[in-house]
Amino acid sequence: MDLQHVTDADDPRLDDYRNLTDTALRRVREPEGGLYIAESAKVIERACAAGHAPRSVMTQRRWVAGLQSILGDRDVPVYLVPDEVAESVTGFAVHRGALASMHRPVLPSVAQLLQDAARAARPRIAVLEGLTDHANVGGVFRNAAALGLDAVLVSPDCADPLYRRSVRVSMGTVFQVPWTRIPEWLPGIRELQRAGCVVAGMTLGEGALTLDELVAEDHEKLALVFGTEGHGLAPVTDGILDRRVTIPMSGGVDSLNVAAASAVAFYATR
Numbered sequence: 001m002d003l004q005h006v007t008d009a010d011d012p013r014l015d016d017y018r019n020l021t022d023t024a025l026r027r028v029r030e031p032e033g034g035l036y037i038a039e040s041a042k043v044i045e046r047a048c049a050a051g052h053a054p055r056s057v058m059t060q061r062r063w064v065a066g067l068q069s070i071l072g073d074r075d076v077p078v079y080l081v082p083d084e085v086a087e088s089v090t091g092f093a094v095h096r097g098a099l100a101s102m103h104r105p106v107l108p109s110v111a112q113l114l115q116d117a118a119r120a121a122r123p124r125i126a127v128l129e130g131l132t133d134h135a136n137v138g139g140v141f142r143n144a145a146a147l148g149l150d151a152v153l154v155s156p157d158c159a160d161p162l163y164r165r166s167v168r169v170s171m172g173t174v175f176q177v178p179w180t181r182i183p184e185w186l187p188g189i190r191e192l193q194r195a196g197c198v199v200a201g202m203t204l205g206e207g208a209l210t211l212d213e214l215v216a217e218d219h220e221k222l223a224l225v226f227g228t229e230g231h232g233l234a235p236v237t238d239g240i241l242d243r244r245v246t247i248p249m250s251g252g253v254d255s256l257n258v259a260a261a262s263a264v265a266f267y268a269t270r
Contacts (some may be wrong), residue, residue, distance in 0.1 A: 001064070001067070001068060001071055001074075001076065001078045002075065002076065002077045002078060003064070003078050003080055004077055004078065004079050004080065005079075005080050005081075006058075006079045006080065006081050006085065007081070007082065007085060008085070009085045009088040009089050013056070013077070014058060014079060014081070014085075014089050016035060016037075016055065016056060016101035017037070017086075017089050017099055017101065018089050018090070034103060034104045035055060035101050035102060035103060035104055036101075036102050036104050036160075036162035036163070036164070036167070037099055037100070037101060037102070037164045037167075038052075038054075038099070038100040038102050038164075038167060038172075039096050039098075039099055039164050039167065039168050040096035040097055040098065040168070041063065041066050041067060041070060041096070041097045041098055042171070042172060043167055043168065043171075043172040044057070044067070044070055044098060044100045044102075045070045045172075046171075046172030046173075046175050046176070047100070047102055047167075047172065047175050048070060048071070048074075049175070050175035051105070052102050052103065052175065053074075053102065053103045054071070054074065054076045054100045054101065054102050054103070055076070055100075055101040055102065056076060056077045056078070056079060056100070056101050057071070057076060057077070057078045057079065057098055057099070057100045057101075058078075058079045058081055058086060058089075058094075058098065058099045058100075058101075059078060059079070059080065059081070059097060059098035059099070060080065060081065060082070060083060060086070060097075061080055063097040063098050064078070064080070066097070067098060086099075096168075104162065107179075107180040107181060108178070108180050109180065110153065110180060110182055110183075110188055110191055111191065112180075113151050113153070113178055113179070113180050114151070114191070114192070114195045114197075116150075116151070116178060117150040117151040117178070118195070118221075120150045122221070122222075123150045123151075123197070123220075123221045123222070124149045124150055124222055124223075124224070124266070124269060124270065125149065125150060125151045125152070125153065125192070125197065125222070125223040125224070126140060126144050126149055126151075126152045126153070126223075126224055126226065126262065126266070127152075127153045127154075127155075127182075127189075127199075127223050127224065127225040127226070128140060128152065128153070128154045128155060128158045128225075128226055129155045129158065129185070129225060129226065129227050129228065129233060129234065129237055130155055130157050130158055130227065130228040130234070131158050131159050131226070131228060131229065131258065132159055132228065132229065133159065133229055134159045134163045134164075134165040134166040134169070135165055135166070135169045135259075136159075136229060136257070136258050136259045137154075137158065137159045137160075137161055137166045137169075137170075138161070138165065138166040138167065138168065138169030138170035138174065139169055139170070139259030139262070140152070140226070140258065140259050140262045141161060141166070141170040141173050141174045141177055141179075142169065142170045142171055142173050143259065143263040143266055144173070144177050144262070144266065145170075145173035145176055145177050146173075147263065147266035147267055147270055148266075148270055149177065149266060150178070151177070151178045151179060151180075152177055152178070152179040153179065153180060153181075153182050153188065153192075154179065154180075154181050154182065155181075155182055155185050155188075156181065156182065156183065156184070156185060158181070161174045161179060162174060185237075186236060186237075186240065189225075189237065189240055190240070192223045193242065195221070196220075196221045197221040197222060197223040198217075198219040198221065198222050198223070198242045199223045199225060199240075199241055199242045200214055200222060200223065200224055200225065200241065200242060200243035200244070201224075201225040201227070201233045201237060201238060201241040201244055201245065202224065202225065202226050202227070202232075202233075202245055202246070202247070202261055202265060203227070203233055203238065203244050203245065203246060204246060204254065204255055205232075205238065205244060205246075207244065208244040208245055208246040209243055209245050209246070210245070210246060210247075211245055211246070211247050211248075211264070211265060211268050211269075212268070213245075214243060214245045214269065215269055217243075222269055224245075224262075224265050224266070224269065225237065225241065226258050226261065226262055227258075229257075229258055245265075247261060247264055247265070
């Protein structure tokens with residue numbers, strides 16, 4: 001590894017890691033700069049295993065041996081910094097051993113993703129509309145990986161699955177579940193339908209099927225759509241669904257967190 005000692009928090013070599021708590025800055029740097037941040041050795045390992053290429057790594061001396069086995073013979077600069085420099089640069093205490101600046105991969109088209117998913121015997125696809133909480137996005141991806149979904153599609157305004165917190169909450173499963181972003185929302189839903197998917201939206205609205213009733217219909221190809229944390233599915237989305245589905249609640253609880261709801265729905269329709 002190309003080990004470089006850095007003791008100055010203002011060193012330009014650390015610019016990829018600077019001000020990570022500033023959401024506005026991060027939204028500019030990651031999509032336009034073509035990078036995302038992988039946090040912890042385990043996440044970096046999963047990203048590399050998925051074929052993603054690191055630009056650099058920022059870490060402390062005690063973590064170098066573990067990183068050596070992950071990076072192998074890659075020609076990647078590894079910046080060794082004191083704890084106080086890491087915290088000054090990022091704005092938070094770096095407890096998980098390392099941060100890696102990763103080249104953002106090129107996402108497949110919706111058509112390519114659906115073509116790949118169709119190779120499964122009974123394709124199951126998750127569709128996320130407008131989720132704003134990165135932890136929820138990461139939670140849905142972890143559930144999708146654990147429960148065998150074939151793909152995840154996210155809306156144009158959905159939080160970034162490769163955002164540092166999304167990746168961390170997902171335990172790196174955002175690298176193993178095929179996904180892409182739908183460039184135009186309603187045409188993207190229509191593309192799912194043309195591919196033969198029954199598009200079922202999870203809702204609290206009146207007149208919806210229960211999840212058990214959806215399962216009893218036994219659809220060969222199924223896409224499950226989850227709406228925003230606060231308001232659920234947008235009316236325009238609700239209007240083009242093939243099915244409207246609800247998880248019946250009891251105990252005075254009106255709904256589940258979207259990540260929890262996704263786990264229930266994925267398991268029931270597996």
